[in-house]
Amino acid sequence: MVSTHYMLKKKNNETEEQKNIDEELKKSESSELTHAxxxxxxxxxxxxxxxxxxxxxxxxxLxxxxxxxxxxxxxxLLICTLFFFLQGKVEEDTIIKLLSFVYPVGFIMVILGQSILFTEHTSLLTLPVLNKKRTLHSxxxxWGLVILGNLIGGYAIAFSLVWIGPHLGIFDLKTVEKIAIHVTNYDNTVIFVSAILAGWLMGLLSWLIAASKSTLSRIVLIFxxxxxxxxxxxxxxxVGNVEVFAGLISSPEITIIEYVVFICLALLGNALGGAFFVALLKYRAFVYDVE
Structure with missing residues (x-):
């Protein structure tokens, strides 16, 4: 009887707490002084x-x-093209750093075009669960549906680019191989922790885009x-899926096991980084303020 009473009391407290959180969210407005x-x-x-x-x-x-x-x-496409163009003119270590100038292009297309990218939506889709509007199962x-669509799209574009690149003369298959090796040439622990940090940044990007009010500011943030x-x-x-899968279908240096291990570690790390470090911490910071 005491145990049942305790459980009912706890459930009522949780319900009341959730009501308070929802009320505070409804009252949330922009700062009148800063318009932020x-x-x-x-x-x-x-x-x-x-x-x-x-x-x-x-x-x-899907x-x-x-x-x-x-x-x-x-x-x-731009990574391979720039890498191939600069080969022999600039040291490869420097080329790898210069690729950061073209890397954001695809992200700008995806995010401004409102397509669903797993890493950008990881924290976004976690928040309704934390707010008890959706279930963990849902x-x-x-997540599974989004990942499936992202991966299949990546396979399709990888096949296309591996064929068209050499035919246009904008890069060769050796370039594809080098990029794939560069991405996978780390211990599994390093890839996993690296993916957590990447997921954290992508979750933060989703948050910052929601905070911004103009297309230009969003482009700057994405870049x-x-x-x-x-x-x-x-x-x-x-992105790693395209890079490593392209290497898999064009070079014996990348094996199917390497690809599977990489994509599993990267997906898990990205999910953990976005869901915990952004969604959970940002949500709990608000909840504790309400309490």
């Missing part, structure tokens, strides 16, 4: 956008994710965050 969005307003916008994604038709989500996987390939199901990823060599699962 408040923490609560950004959080509310992210939760609403996340819920809208949950409400979409699964086929629509097609949008597939489109994102294709579009992110334009970053890879989150994992949606800034994704250029940091490229310059530091942090592992992004969806």
């Amino acid at each position: 969005k408040s923490h609560g307003e950004i959080l509310k916008q992210q939760i609403i956008e996340g819920q809208e994604t949950y409400d979409k038709n699964p086929i629509s989500i 097609l949008s994710s597939f489109t994102a996987g294709l579009e992110i390939g334009f970053s890879y 989150l994992l199901k949606l 800034m965050i994704t250029a940091v990823l490229a310059f530091t060599g942090l592992h992004h699962s969806i």
Whole structure:
């Protein structure tokens, strides 16, 4: 009897706490002095956008994710083209750093075009679960759908670019191999931790875009965050999927096992970085303020 009473009391307290959180989110407004969005307003916008994604038709989500996987390939096209163009003129270590100037292009296309990219939506889709509007099962199901679309789109663009690049003379298969080796040539622990940091940055990018009010500021933010990823060599699962899969289909140096291990580590790390370091911490910071 005491145990039942305790459980009912705990459930009532949790329900009351959730009501308080929802009320605070409804009251959240921009600062009148700075015209900047408040923490609560950004959080509310992210939760609403996340819920809208949950409400979409699964086929629509899959097609949008597939489109994102294709579009992110334009970053890879420019990476290969610039790498090939600078070979023999600049040291390879320097070329790798210079690639950060073209790396953001695909992300700008995807994010401004409203296609669904896993890493940008990781924290966005986690917030409705933390806010008790959606279940963990529905989150994992949606993540799976988005990842599937992103990966298939990546495979399609990788096949296309590996064929068209050499025929146009803009890069060769040796370039494809070198880039794939550069991405995978790390211990598994390093790739995993690197992917966590990349997921953290991408989750933060989603938050910052919600805070911005103009297209220009969003382009600057996308360029800034994704250029940091490229310059530091942090592992992004969806771009990495194109880079490593292209190496797999064009070079014996990349094996199927290497590809599978890489993509699993990168996806898991990106998910952890976006869900924990951004979604959970940003949400709990707001909740503790309410409490």
